[in-house]
Amino acid sequence: MRRQLPILVVFISGIFMAIQYFVPSEPAEFVQEYAMDWVIVIGVFAMGLGLWSLTKVNWIKVQRQTPGWGYNLVTILGMVFMLVVGLIWDPGLGFFPGEKSQVSGTWFMNFFWYIYLPIQTVMFSLLAFYIASAAYRAFRARTILASILLVTAIVIMLRLIPLGAVSGINQWLANWILIVPNMAAKRAIWMGVGLGMVAMALKIVLGIERSYMGRD
Amino acid sequence: MIWVIAFAQEESPLPPSQVKVKDTPNDNGHSLTITWKSSPDSAKILGYEILRSDSPDGEFKVVGQALATDTLYKDKGDKEKESPNYFPSHKNFYYKVRAKTDGLSSESEISLPAYAFQQWYHAGKTPVLVAVLIFSTLTLIFISKAKKGKELYVRPLAGIGAVDEAIGRATEMGRPILFILGLGTAADIATIAGFTILSRVAKRTAEYKTRIIVPCNDPIVMAVAQETVKAAYMDAGRPEAYEEKNIFFLTSMQFAYVAGVNGIMLRERTATNFYMGLFYAESLILAETGSIAGSIQISGTDQMSQLPFFVAATDYTLIGEELYAASAYLGREPLLLGALKAQDWAKGILLICLILGTIFTSLHLDFFANLFKFSLE
Amino acid sequence: MGFYEKLMSLDRRWVYLCVAIAVVLPFLLEEFGVPIFIPPYITPEVKSVYNFVEKLREDDVLFLAIDYDPMAKAELHPVARAVLKQCFKKNVKVIISALSQNGPGMAEQLISQTAKEYNKVDGVDYVYLGYKPFPALVIMGMSQNFKLFFPKDYYGTPLDSLPMMAKVRNIKDTKGVIDVAAGSVADMWINEGAGRYNYPLALAVTGVMAADYYPFLNSGQLFGLVSGMKGAAEYEYLMEKGGYMKKEEFDASRGMPIQMFAHIVVILFIIIGNVGYFMSRRKKS
Numbered sequence: 001m002r003r004q005l006p007i008l009v010v011f012i013s014g015i016f017m018a019i020q021y022f023v024p025s026e027p028a029e030f031v032q033e034y035a036m037d038w039v040i041v042i043g044v045f046a047m048g049l050g051l052w053s054l055t056k057v058n059w060i061k062v063q064r065q066t067p068g069w070g071y072n073l074v075t076i077l078g079m080v081f082m083l084v085v086g087l088i089w090d091p092g093l094g095f096f097p098g099e100k101s102q103v104s105g106t107w108f109m110n111f112f113w114y115i116y117l118p119i120q121t122v123m124f125s126l127l128a129f130y131i132a133s134a135a136y137r138a139f140r141a142r143t144i145l146a147s148i149l150l151v152t153a154i155v156i157m158l159r160l161i162p163l164g165a166v167s168g169i170n171q172w173l174a175n176w177i178l179i180v181p182n183m184a185a186k187r188a189i190w191m192g193v194g195l196g197m198v199a200m201a202l203k204i205v206l207g208i209e210r211s212y213m214g215r216d
Numbered sequence: 217m218i219w220v221i222a223f224a225q226e227e228s229p230l231p232p233s234q235v236k237v238k239d240t241p242n243d244n245g246h247s248l249t250i251t252w253k254s255s256p257d258s259a260k261i262l263g264y265e266i267l268r269s270d271s272p273d274g275e276f277k278v279v280g281q282a283l284a285t286d287t288l289y290k291d292k293g294d295k296e297k298e299s300p301n302y303f304p305s306h307k308n309f310y311y312k313v314r315a316k317t318d319g320l321s322s323e324s325e326i327s328l329p330a331y332a333f334q335q336w337y338h339a340g341k342t343p344v345l346v347a348v349l350i351f352s353t354l355t356l357i358f359i360s361k362a363k364k365g366k367e368l369y370v371r372p373l374a375g376i377g378a379v380d381e382a383i384g385r386a387t388e389m390g391r392p393i394l395f396i397l398g399l400g401t402a403a404d405i406a407t408i409a410g411f412t413i414l415s416r417v418a419k420r421t422a423e424y425k426t427r428i429i430v431p432c433n434d435p436i437v438m439a440v441a442q443e444t445v446k447a448a449y450m451d452a453g454r455p456e457a458y459e460e461k462n463i464f465f466l467t468s469m470q471f472a473y474v475a476g477v478n479g480i481m482l483r484e485r486t487a488t489n490f491y492m493g494l495f496y497a498e499s500l501i502l503a504e505t506g507s508i509a510g511s512i513q514i515s516g517t518d519q520m521s522q523l524p525f526f527v528a529a530t531d532y533t534l535i536g537e538e539l540y541a542a543s544a545y546l547g548r549e550p551l552l553l554g555a556l557k558a559q560d561w562a563k564g565i566l567l568i569c570l571i572l573g574t575i576f577t578s579l580h581l582d583f584f585a586n587l588f589k590f591s592l593e
Numbered sequence: 594m595g596f597y598e599k600l601m602s603l604d605r606r607w608v609y610l611c612v613a614i615a616v617v618l619p620f621l622l623e624e625f626g627v628p629i630f631i632p633p634y635i636t637p638e639v640k641s642v643y644n645f646v647e648k649l650r651e652d653d654v655l656f657l658a659i660d661y662d663p664m665a666k667a668e669l670h671p672v673a674r675a676v677l678k679q680c681f682k683k684n685v686k687v688i689i690s691a692l693s694q695n696g697p698g699m700a701e702q703l704i705s706q707t708a709k710e711y712n713k714v715d716g717v718d719y720v721y722l723g724y725k726p727f728p729a730l731v732i733m734g735m736s737q738n739f740k741l742f743f744p745k746d747y748y749g750t751p752l753d754s755l756p757m758m759a760k761v762r763n764i765k766d767t768k769g770v771i772d773v774a775a776g777s778v779a780d781m782w783i784n785e786g787a788g789r790y791n792y793p794l795a796l797a798v799t800g801v802m803a804a805d806y807y808p809f810l811n812s813g814q815l816f817g818l819v820s821g822m823k824g825a826a827e828y829e830y831l832m833e834k835g836g837y838m839k840k841e842e843f844d845a846s847r848g849m850p851i852q853m854f855a856h857i858v859v860i861l862f863i864i865i866g867n868v869g870y871f872m873s874r875r876k877k878s
Contacts, residue, residue: 050435196537
């Protein structure tokens with residue numbers, strides 16, 4: 001029963017939502033909106049689960065003082081601090097009914113703008129360096145296909161640089177690559193992905209694919 | 217000298233005609249479609265106003281505007297009675313169309329009454345329904361063939377073949393395996409495909425007594441991953457080796473997650489990294505850091521924009537649908553292989569349709585392409 | 594290890610150092626009074642977006658979706674700013690949403706700064722809806738009725754009380770959508786938005802994403818595509834020609850020399866690696 005019930009729920013919901021797609025009437029619309037509301041509610045509750053897991057894993061490492069436990073302590077303190085600042089200490093975000101939200105100047109927003117965002121931008125900027133090292137490592141003309149990849153990559157990269165008089169020819173070539181072979185390959189992959197998604201969804205609804213439940 | 221200034225008397229434009237109103241098809245019953253024949257003075261017309269009343273003698277109010285070149289307008293409203301824009305169904309309405317020039321206008325005859333009602337089947341989506349039924353039938357046929365024991369051939373995939381070798385490498389080196397399910401939710405097909413691969417990989421790691429680390433980006437994904445790995449360990453007969461702390465929630469922020477995973481890679485010196493799921497801009501950062509740590513890397517995603525990065529930076533890549541097919545490859549179960557075969561046949565049918573469509577459309581025979589037209593409205 | 598073998602297997606830290614120098618150099622040149630500016634080649638897909646906004650009349654309503662996080666700010670902020678400036682100058686009304694988790698605050702700053710420049714009033718000339726989770730659902734909801742997900746705007750004012758929203762019920766009542774996005778939200782606008790409800794849609798996306806959307810441009814599902822910082826630089830150049838911006842206000846165009854130098858470094862290292870590979874292979878044979 002423990003295994004049959006989820007499979008039955010998935011089967012009924014899957015068939016119902018598939019039928020709902022073809023039925024434009026008001027009752028079907030109501031069910032779709034109701035289901036969408038439930039998705040949001042479950043997502044919010046799941047966040048609580050995530051916070052518990054994060055706290056538990058890091059607290060155990062702090063307690064046992066495993067190597068690098070200082071970073072785990074920083075994680076927990078950061079999480080608690082932002083929660084306190086955002087919800088309790090600094091209620092200017094419209095959390096309480098009737099309150100007009102403040103959007104700047106609060107501790108929460110200052111920490112967001114001047115600590116969190118710069119750190120996030122630094123991580124994103126790593127891409128610039130990693131692209132260079134990955135390109136240096138991977139783009140070697142070992143085979144004909146690798147050579148085509150190499151030349152194509154250079155033409156596409158040059159598209160993003162203003163090159164004066166040469167720009168026109170390079171732009172034409174780059175656009176041709178993007179609109180003809182690139183598009184053909186992408187359409188082929190998308191068709192495969194689309195069919196794969198339908199097959200996967202069908203397998204899940206019919207109960208053939210059950211790995212998401214755990215035990216096979 | 218007497219200047220005689222004669223003012224030319226401007227005339228109203230000729231009104232539009234043949235105003236017809238009918239229920240908008242394939243909707244929830246809160247919309248009517250009004251069509252009309254353009255005013256003969258269309259060159260002078262600046263636009264049309266659509267007027268509505270609930271009786272032919274009642275007050276007509278403007279409900280919409282149309283361009284001078286339009287001959288159709290959809291009068292649509294809300295289904296909620298409390299809404300100021302509520303449009304009731306099963307209630308007769310009368311319409312007029314007013315042609316406007318600069319300062320002058322003329323109105324058409326009042327239309328016959330019509331009421332809106334809902335439909336129970338969206339006829340515009342029929343091609344989608346037919347395609348789904350054909351594909352489902354193919355799937356069921358091949359699954360039943362597979363159940364009867366028929367041998368089904370599938371071409372080998374390098375990435376799948378390397379999974380065992382990669383796990384073996386980690387065992388020999390005594391270093392853990394890192395499995396990343398990407399940034400998707402548990403509802404994303406790519407993440408579900410990741411779970412199936414995680415299940416197989418976890419079973420092997422349980423058999424080889426190798427540690428597996430699964431940092432998650434989403435709490436629901438974490439919950440499912442924990443169940444998946446736990447079940448895999450039980451299947452391998454080693455439930456006591458399962459440690460929940462190895463499958464944990466990290467953060468739902470994209471680059472904070474990447475920073476955390478990079479830290480794990482470099483501290484733990486993982487021997488093998490699996491990237492299976494939905495990835496965005498962080499894919500290259502993960503792959504390059506794994507390369508710096510000296511890990512063997514197997515990736516798979518259906519995100520077109522990230523495939524080039526994975527192809528360049530990881531050792532093996534599963535492209536698009538190969539990720540979804542991985543569960544069939546790893547388990548070699550007849551039911552899953554049957555579904556895979558159905559996909560291949562469906563692709564074959566699509567290919568034939570594409571070729572036929574190209575030929576017919578090139579010969580200006582549009583009937584074939586029209587078979588595939590569908591409406592989502 | 595021979596010279597060519599060394600060329601083939603340089604320590605990646607040399608690569609990082611050269612990229613760092615390439616990125617910093619244009620800044621230094623600008624500081625020393627040698628700014629680099631090369632007029633960009635204008636692509637039809639960017640011109641198409643500019644022309645669409647240019648053809649809008651006073652009091653028309655445009656929907657601008659600002660769906661990116663601050664880390665994509667460098668590439669996408671200039672386009673969002675340029676479109677807002679163009680609309681405000683032409684007295685075109687704008688409805689803005691921000692369906693990216695970390696984007697609403699940044700979007701609000703951009704909108705209020707640009708609105709102040711043109712003395713535009715919230716609720717009359719523009720409406721900022723803000724953020725709601727589950728973008729696919731929100732897009733479908735806004736395509737039917739804004740009030741489904743946004744009964745109030747970002748500042749807590751009920752939509753019913755905003756003068757601008759009296760005639761605009763949903764996205765279909767606007768002239769079209771320009772989505773400035775850095776993630777999967779762009780796909781959602783194509784599938785759940787314009788694909789279902791059939792309104793004009795253009796995208797402004799990061800450079801790396803742009804290649805994915807050319808098929809949609811070609812099939813007519815998008816009327817325009819602005820890709821990355823180069824696309825933004827093209828748009829700024831068009832804005833300058835149209836009299837909406839001055840060179841001093843350029844944002845993306847100032848970043849183009851940096852992008853150019855960094856790309857040249859990457860290409861050079863690819864060439865170096867291949868020279869090392871071929872010469873060492875030749876030596877062995």
